[in-house]
Amino acid sequence: MSVIFNLEGRSVAVESDSDRTVLELARKAGWHIDAKCGGRGSCASCNVLLGAGRYRVFGEEIEVAPDMRREVLSCQTRILSETAEIFIPRASILSFDGARIADEMDIPEHTFSPLFPDGYGLAVDIGTTTVVAALIDLRDGTIVSRESLYNQQILKADDVVSRISLCSEAGNLEALQELVIAHTLNPLVHKLCDGTGVARERIVHCAVSGNTVMMHIFFGVSPVSIGVIPFKPVSRTFEAKAHALRIDIGPDARVEAIPAISGYVGGDITSDILASNLWNRDGLTVLIDIGTNGEMVACLDGQMSACATAAGPAFEGAGLLHGTRAASRAIDTIAFDESLDFQITVIGDPNPMGLCGSAIIDFIACGFRCGLINMLGRYDVELLKSRSCHETVAGMHACVLVQAEDSATGETITVTEYDIAEILKAKAAIYSGLKTLLAELGKTVRDIDRVILAGGFAKHINLENAICIGLLPDIGTGKYEVIGNGSLAGASLAVLDRSAAQTYLEIIERPQIVTLNKTATFTNYFQEALAIPNLDEDDFPSIVKP
Amino acid sequence: MAKNEALFEAVLKGKRKDVAEIVQQEVDKGTNVAEILMGSMVPAMAEIGDRFSRNEAYVPEMLIAARAMQAGLNILDPLLTQAGHKPLAKVAIGTVKGDLHDIGKNLVGMMLKGAGFEVMDLGVDCDIEKYKEAVENGAQCVLLSALLTTTMPYMKEVVSGLAGCGAKILIGGAPVTQQYADEIGADGYSNDANTAVKATKVVLGLAA
Numbered sequence: 001m002s003v004i005f006n007l008e009g010r011s012v013a014v015e016s017d018s019d020r021t022v023l024e025l026a027r028k029a030g031w032h033i034d035a036k037c038g039g040r041g042s043c044a045s046c047n048v049l050l051g052a053g054r055y056r057v058f059g060e061e062i063e064v065a066p067d068m069r070r071e072v073l074s075c076q077t078r079i080l081s082e083t084a085e086i087f088i089p090r091a092s093i094l095s096f097d098g099a100r101i102a103d104e105m106d107i108p109e110h111t112f113s114p115l116f117p118d119g120y121g122l123a124v125d126i127g128t129t130t131v132v133a134a135l136i137d138l139r140d141g142t143i144v145s146r147e148s149l150y151n152q153q154i155l156k157a158d159d160v161v162s163r164i165s166l167c168s169e170a171g172n173l174e175a176l177q178e179l180v181i182a183h184t185l186n187p188l189v190h191k192l193c194d195g196t197g198v199a200r201e202r203i204v205h206c207a208v209s210g211n212t213v214m215m216h217i218f219f220g221v222s223p224v225s226i227g228v229i230p231f232k233p234v235s236r237t238f239e240a241k242a243h244a245l246r247i248d249i250g251p252d253a254r255v256e257a258i259p260a261i262s263g264y265v266g267g268d269i270t271s272d273i274l275a276s277n278l279w280n281r282d283g284l285t286v287l288i289d290i291g292t293n294g295e296m297v298a299c300l301d302g303q304m305s306a307c308a309t310a311a312g313p314a315f316e317g318a319g320l321l322h323g324t325r326a327a328s329r330a331i332d333t334i335a336f337d338e339s340l341d342f343q344i345t346v347i348g349d350p351n352p353m354g355l356c357g358s359a360i361i362d363f364i365a366c367g368f369r370c371g372l373i374n375m376l377g378r379y380d381v382e383l384l385k386s387r388s389c390h391e392t393v394a395g396m397h398a399c400v401l402v403q404a405e406d407s408a409t410g411e412t413i414t415v416t417e418y419d420i421a422e423i424l425k426a427k428a429a430i431y432s433g434l435k436t437l438l439a440e441l442g443k444t445v446r447d448i449d450r451v452i453l454a455g456g457f458a459k460h461i462n463l464e465n466a467i468c469i470g471l472l473p474d475i476g477t478g479k480y481e482v483i484g485n486g487s488l489a490g491a492s493l494a495v496l497d498r499s500a501a502q503t504y505l506e507i508i509e510r511p512q513i514v515t516l517n518k519t520a521t522f523t524n525y526f527q528e529a530l531a532i533p534n535l536d537e538d539d540f541p542s543i544v545k546p
Numbered sequence: 547m548a549k550n551e552a553l554f555e556a557v558l559k560g561k562r563k564d565v566a567e568i569v570q571q572e573v574d575k576g577t578n579v580a581e582i583l584m585g586s587m588v589p590a591m592a593e594i595g596d597r598f599s600r601n602e603a604y605v606p607e608m609l610i611a612a613r614a615m616q617a618g619l620n621i622l623d624p625l626l627t628q629a630g631h632k633p634l635a636k637v638a639i640g641t642v643k644g645d646l647h648d649i650g651k652n653l654v655g656m657m658l659k660g661a662g663f664e665v666m667d668l669g670v671d672c673d674i675e676k677y678k679e680a681v682e683n684g685a686q687c688v689l690l691s692a693l694l695t696t697t698m699p700y701m702k703e704v705v706s707g708l709a710g711c712g713a714k715i716l717i718g719g720a721p722v723t724q725q726y727a728d729e730i731g732a733d734g735y736s737n738d739a740n741t742a743v744k745a746t747k748v749v750l751g752l753a754a
Contacts, residue, residue, distance in 0.1 A: 161693075161694065164694070164696065165694060165695040165696060165721070168695060168696050224696060227696045227697075228644035228645065228697055229643075229644050229645070229671050376560065376606060376610060377604065377606055377607070378607070394601065395600065395601040395602070396601050396602075418601070418604060420604075421605055421606050421607075424606045428606070517646050517647075517648050517670060518646075523648070523649075524613075527609050527610060527612075527613045530605075530606035530610055531560075531606070531610060535560075535562075535613075
């Protein structure tokens with residue numbers, strides 16, 4: 001059996017069988033179709049067009065005649081006929097072209113004393129969405145090269161909770177491990193080594209930093225226990241030889257994880273703490289890592305407490321009608337006033353296909369300031385209509401940002417009221433988490449001396465706009481510090497400085513973990529934070545209601 | 547039943563201070579407390595629930611309205627008890643064992659309160675005993691919530707544990723489906739907070 005896949009004029013034929021879905025077969029052809037729901041058939045991100053052939057779709061057999069096309073979900077479709085032809089729309093392809101990854105990092109002062117002074121080190125930040133790797137020359141400590149890729153686990157599921165759920169079914173843990181190592185890390189190693197001429201075998205030490213669930217899967221240990229109370233990880237530390245994990249570096253290279261603080265506050269945060277020197281700062285400093293899981297640590301004169309909030313992937317564009325990751329063809333900034341003359345910038349290509357997280361924050365902030373969006377996240381529909389920006393999508397009011405002729409998809413790019421509601425829930429989770437964490441210390445946002453923003457997303461958001469929508473505390477932008485990829489910096493320190501390993505073990509014992517749902521204040525703070533900027537107006541003195 | 551338009555609007559728009567003020571004024575005027583609740587506040591929550599079902603209102607707005615409703619209930623609750631006002635029915639809601647997620651569960655609880663039910667909130671991480679206790683304390687309907695596929699199977703144990711107790715059982719949460727409800731023998735399922743209210747009324751024979 002064979003199938004021909006077509007994408008933008010290119011054709012690739014691969015062997016097919018009726019056991020695999022079209023989504024899986026397309027990967028054999030080298031094309032990664034986006035499956036936002038994890039291939040469960042509940043979203044439409046993996047749409048393809050079927051050409052001539054016989055198929056089973058959602059358990060039902062269908063026949064497509066030559067010259068006919070039928071649109072289906074590739075994750076729910078299997079091929080039954082001897083030959084078949086499938087057309088993949090550009091929009092269904094998971095693109096990494098021009099993806100904007102924060103590989104910028106500041107490595108703090110340290111003693112250069114690698115454990116393996118001869119050879120190369122590999123520092124890796126394993127994010128839920130992206131993986132960044134740095135190749136480090138251990139003879140002199142120089143960072144030779146950096147590369148990044150999407151964590152290919154996103155083919156299976158977007159967020160950690162869905163990935164934990166997947167691991168409760170047999171075979172999925174191994175599949176996810178293979179996706180992050182064979183399909184993500186190894187290609188990165190090849191890119192790094194091919195580009196620099198360094199032999200892969202010369203990499204003798206590898207440190208990986210990521211959330212606790214990512215680390216479990218990376219080392220082949222089931223994360224299922226993190227999904228249920230009391231959210232206990234199997235282990236907070238992991239170590240193995242490269243060959244045991246099938247990583248394409250020196251077979252005996254030592255591979256270690258930056259140790260985790262708890263099930264939901266992982267080694268990436270341990271890394272952030274060391275990279276930002278959080279634990280040695282005076283006064284009240286808070287570290288916020290805005291990602292799919294918003295983790296935060298408050299440090300009051302050396303005493304740390306930490307929590308994680310389920311912000312969800314909305315800031316990465318997931319779940320929004322025209323949301324997209326921060327890659328080529330994504331709108332990344334927006335500015336406008338009541339004339340609704342949208343000034344947008346697009347990454348790479350001039351014709352956008354959607355908007356990424358930083359843009360939707362701009363959109364809501366500008367909309368709120370000019371009266372287009374009210375404090376509950378609803379449009380002034382009359383204003384939209386008077387500026388010819390109104391559209392109705394599935395019964396919802398939507399604002400047209402880009403006309404069909406200017407977009408890469410041939411359709412208008414819009415923001416619906418539902419999209420705004422999704423962002424409001426995500427920002428409420430982060431802000432109320434922070435407020436609760438501070439309340440547990442007997443403090444309020446007013447008492448904050450310094451905010452450290454870590455993670456790729458923070459690097460690209462407009463701070464004033466993030467404050468305006470109530471995502472971050474209104475304490476003046478001067479108190480903010482953006483450290484970039486602290487997780488990668490932390491992994492780098494682990495190969496550069498042999499004393500870091502011990503320091504990490506000390507750090508993870510320090511923070512007290514706050515379980516937000518068990519506090520008396522979280523539910524109320526969350527509800528207050530759903531409004532723009534917040535129902536507790538005292539928290540946002542500089543944001544004037546229009 | 548007379549409707550106080552200002553109160554209706556204040557609940558709908560989620561204006562907590564206004565709701566508390568108007569309710570207090572009405573109470574001071576000597577208006578029948580059941581009428582304040584059933585004539586203005588319950589219809590406002592029903593309205594926002596229907597808007598939600600029609601895609602005309604979203605979760606943040608619904609939670610903010612529910613919060614405003616609660617401000618009014620804080621004043622009314624003791625007075626309603628004094629006046630001998632009977633709730634529609636007594637129901638209990640809780641997130642199942644192993645699961646700590648409660649935002650969705652809280653929203654359903656608030657919408658039920660907003661519809662005139664007496665709601666026992668059992669919190670999160672509830673084992674069978676906790677649900678049983680609620681039934682012994684008069685819950686006519688028990689609502690189970692789970693957000694994870696790893697915690698969802700516990701619903702089946704609760705359903706068998708409560709067999710023959712007389713209370714109806716409804717289930718909900720992201721991974722839950724009608725098919726799953728049928729499979730484990732629950733009396734009903736709902737996929738959002740507004741239909742949860744409707745489903746509760748249906749299983750208790752209260753639907754209009």
